Amino acid sequence: MFVFELDSVTKRYGRRAALEGVSLSLPAGTALGLLGPNGAGKTTLLRLLLGFARADSGRVELQGRDPLDAASRRGVGFLPERLRLPGTLSLRRFLRLHGRLADRSGPELEREIDAIAELTGLRNRLGERLDQLSKGLAQRAGFAQALLGSPGLLILDEPTTGLDPLGVREARTWLEAARERGATLLVSSHILSEVERLCDHVAILDQGRVADSGPLERVVRTGESLEDAFVRIVQRERAPSA
């Protein structure tokens, strides 16, 4: 059972192909690190999965449905790269609204909000307006909304942006806990060490194509770090063919 599937997907912005013939799938319960240089098409791929954009050709499915179907996003937690929070809301109201949209309500939702705020270190900030939070705290608030409702699939785009080293470590524990309860993870990141620790699968995009993908132990050769493998694969991809 695949949580998402892309089959020969192409997406263009004018003449430039952000994705070209991309085929990729993610089995349930796995953690996929989506890697690639700037402009490789990672965010575009996530936008297609969430129904924010349409593929020009090819097939995209999220949880067995067309991503434009709202039902495909049931049980999905999302943290965008450029997090923009609705500043005038208090953190509690923001999380409450997300909880309601995730089909939670009443005392159960309030308990979940308290628990997630506790987990993300925001327990004392629940009454504060979102535009009063520092960048790091705002990122934690982003994590809190993504983790709220125990989503079965977490889609995270550069999730540790703005977090201090302690925050980065904490975020890893939140995501590891999510994995332990069976959640599937799709993490787009430039921080390869984080991906290496958290993910069991990787997909490396370069210039809109999948340069390599598969289980971490297959993509990374013995004695190599993920960073070494990344550089080797991207250089191989860019080398002029003989």
Next chain:
Amino acid sequence: MRRALRAFLSLTAEACRDGLRRRFAFVAGAVLLLGLGATESCTTLEIGAVSVNDRTLDPQTVAGFLAPFLFAVQALLVVVMAGVLASDHLARPLEEGSALLWLARPVDRAIFAAARLGGALGVALGAGLILLAGTAGMLVVRQGLAIGPALLAMLGTALSCVVVAALAMAASLRLGRTAVLLLVVVGVPLIAAANSWALASMLIDPQAEVGGISGVLLRFGPPLGFGIFGPVSVWNPYVQEAHAGPALLRLGLWAFGAFGLIWLCFRRMELGAGHSD
């Protein structure tokens, strides 16, 4: 269906609060106070003897001439307010990116757009209800005018608000805020004036052919002026009937079509573009 309704109600409540938290809410409040103040002072004035062609008009006849204008001007303010509020109520969260978080949930785009429209309308219609109910109340109690036309005109105002707000919202997905604001602030009074001109011509001579821009707007445009000015024109003792029903029906169809336009523009719109890492 239950999920969709729940999402709609939650997002609409938030969109209303968002509307109330904006600086524009103060402008709406000021308009409301000024409007009520104007009505208060107009309806407490002692009308002196008004003579036309050596015939002295009774005060109620004078009120019958002036009250429709007073009511219609205030109603148009409410319609403009709805348009201004809607002109970025959907576009702003999309541009800022905060809408992406809501739309990453199992929320249909049509639900989100309807909720944002509902939020803008909630604020505008709330303010409008206070303003127009207050105005109608003073006109009915102090000038002895009938309440029925005011209620019909309030319905016309509400429908006009939906039409203008939805058209402004749809336009905001393609045009910049300034352009949309200009369309609202210039377009609404122009259409209303053209409608009122056509209505006046028809009241004077029911067989009259209305040509030019007024004629085009009469046949194809949203009948903003008819829906508002039409019902209250019967306060004028020389007007027998206003035929407001067809105008209200057309406004209803326009409201439906205008929301359809938002949906058409929004459903295929690419979100979060420019982040093509």
